[in-house]
Amino acid sequence: MSRSHPDADGLDVPETAVRNRSQFADTLHLPDPDSDEPSPACVESENRPDADFTDVPVAAYPHYKLCENPDCFGSEWW
Ligand SMILES: [Zn+2]
Secondary structure, X not given: OOOOOHHHOOOOOXXXXXXXXXXXXXXXXXXXXXXXXXXXXXXXXXXXXXXXXXXXXXXXOOOOEEOOOOOOOOOXXX
16 A cells, blocks of 8 residues: 655655665655765765665655655654
8 A cells, every 4th residue: 555655744855856776775865966976865875885876756656765864854863
């Protein structure tokens, strides 16, 4: 059963995010504004130096989680 993002309620979610091309990926990240390549704003790219990220429309991936890193969709450190 897929629904809209439960985490996205009340959040200002952009239309475009980046995702790992891996078939195992299940998380959307905010694009890194300082990068020419599609790259997540958080440390995910540093954690996965071999990963290949691509720009995607958020609306096309309603079953993906939104990255909880404050650099992405998380609002604060807990
Ligand atoms: Zn992220």
